[in-house]
Amino acid sequence: MMKAKLHIMAAMATMAALGWGAPAAAHDHGDPERGAALFKACKACHQVGEGARNRVGPVLNGVFGRPAGSVEGFRYSAGMERESADGLVWTWETLDAYIENPKALVSKTRMSFRGIRDEQKRADLLAYLRLFSDNPADIPEAEPTEASALPNLSPEVLALVGDPAYGEYLSSECTTCHQVDGSDEGIPSITGWPVEDFVVAMHAYKEKIRPHPVMQMMAGRLSNEEIAALAAYFNGL
């Protein structure tokens, strides 16, 4: 608690020293409640709050002030690692630019997100995320992130260990559209996903919870073992 407060004071002192008067006021127009609703779109890949873990995307607790590409245990795209090496740090301004158009800021990012054009919506979303950054050690009653639409999967299905060799063969159906090297233009990358997220996403398509006609059709005829095999293969790339 004490330590966290000191950090904030230090940060404000730095801002003052840099001549950024009233930093909070400049970004006060975001509404965290509206932002919480907007964050639902991000939940397919990102978690925040207590118990948040890295999923398809890195955990977003403490993202403000963090160097880009620095969450331990997360495998970043080469593009994000390059930006990190170049010194990109997540601030309100850089995050705002990133979520407006991810590829404009980090050209080879794996984040398959179209971006938010509406300035107010970006402000709302960042106001929400900021709740988990201002004082990350002291998140009050933040609920664990609940995914927007999840299939009801038995532990046995989740525990299946896929055969990556079979997955490699099956993957040839995926690679007509999804590029193995992780590039994505119009179709998201599926390379390097955590196994569980891959399995959950595919079952969500299979049960037609997640919307997309091509993916519902493709997943619709995959068995539990085949989904596990694909998850193992794409995770290991």
Next chain:
Amino acid sequence: MKLNRRRFIGATAGATATLAAPMVRAASDGRPRVVVVGGGAGGATVARYLAKDSKGAIDVTLIEPTRTYYTCFFSNLYLGGLIPLEKIAHSYGTLAAEYGINVVHDWAVGIDRDARTVTTAGGYTFAYDKLVLSPGIDFVEGSVPGWDIDAQNEMPHAYKAGSQTELLRAQIMAMPEGGTYAMVAPPNPYRCPPGPYERVSMVARILKQHNPTAKILIADPKPKFSKMALFQEGWSNHYDGMIEWIGPDFGGDKVSVDPAAMTLDIDGEVTRVDVCNVIPAMKAGRICEIAGITDGNWAPVHARDLRSKMDDNIHVLGDSCAQGDMPKSGFSANSQAKVCANAVRGALTGSAVFPAKFSNTCWSSLDENDGVKVGATYEATDEKIAKVDGFISKTGEDATLRQATYEESFGWYEGITSDMFG
């Protein structure tokens, strides 16, 4: 017969004496040999997967006449001014350099099924253990009275992409103000079922910008066509009043042309047109006929491995094969190629053969940022490749979804071309 080097030398000496064949490609170090004819969505993919997955255990030769390959898919978007021609041009350099495929730019002109050799127009002979034919389509002679291949400069088909596509685009841009672009649409079955209608959309798009009083006339022998309701809705949304479609009820199936006079005769009514895009009836690439593996216009194959029903050592992919329910599309050919590669590799090296799964999706652009799609999954049965499940875009979808579909089609293009060319 597996050739080792010594027997091969003996065989060559005999062949030289009796057939005067200038050269037979060496069966290097006894590796099994696969020759692939045709470097499109089927051929390039099967060559790449065989080379990649066998890790050099299979000697792969790809015979394709063009050094720069222009994909037919997306060539309509070039006509519509949405992409430059370079976007659809691809070389075979990566397949040669990174996958060790022997890429031969030549025409395959002969197949000796007993000797298991392919000869080329350049005079070479290539021996194979397994042969994969993926030569795309050729046109049925006389299917549009008055038109033959000599008339393709006056009345382009532009259904094999490249110079024909550029020619058609130049003719469209040179149309007089208020002129007429006519299309003679093909009968079923043909390459890319939505292709002619996507083309009409793209031609309308470019005319709307450069020649807004121009007209488009389609003579069609089919009473209905792929994504018909979606195209008709798109045409009325974007190009209202510009496009006239004449189906068989009004004589669209009784068409002849006169390339010298630039006229189109629809059931006795003769119209002078400024551009006449004749897309004739289609058949398997001629090398299938030469190999003697066709039945009618197409080459029948077994569903599980795309193996010819006439010859166990020949597989036929893509537009040329008669396989069942899959449409003739680049996506289908690419899907079939991967099943075929798995089966051929298993037969030659003993690697695991997994069950066949097929799929297809065809995206079509109605205008910039207005995309629609249709797709299905398929499985192998004893008789044919049979449709399992499918979907199609709906009329009246909102602009955001249509834009996402349009952008998705570009993603697919990048995906499939890297799956083909590495």
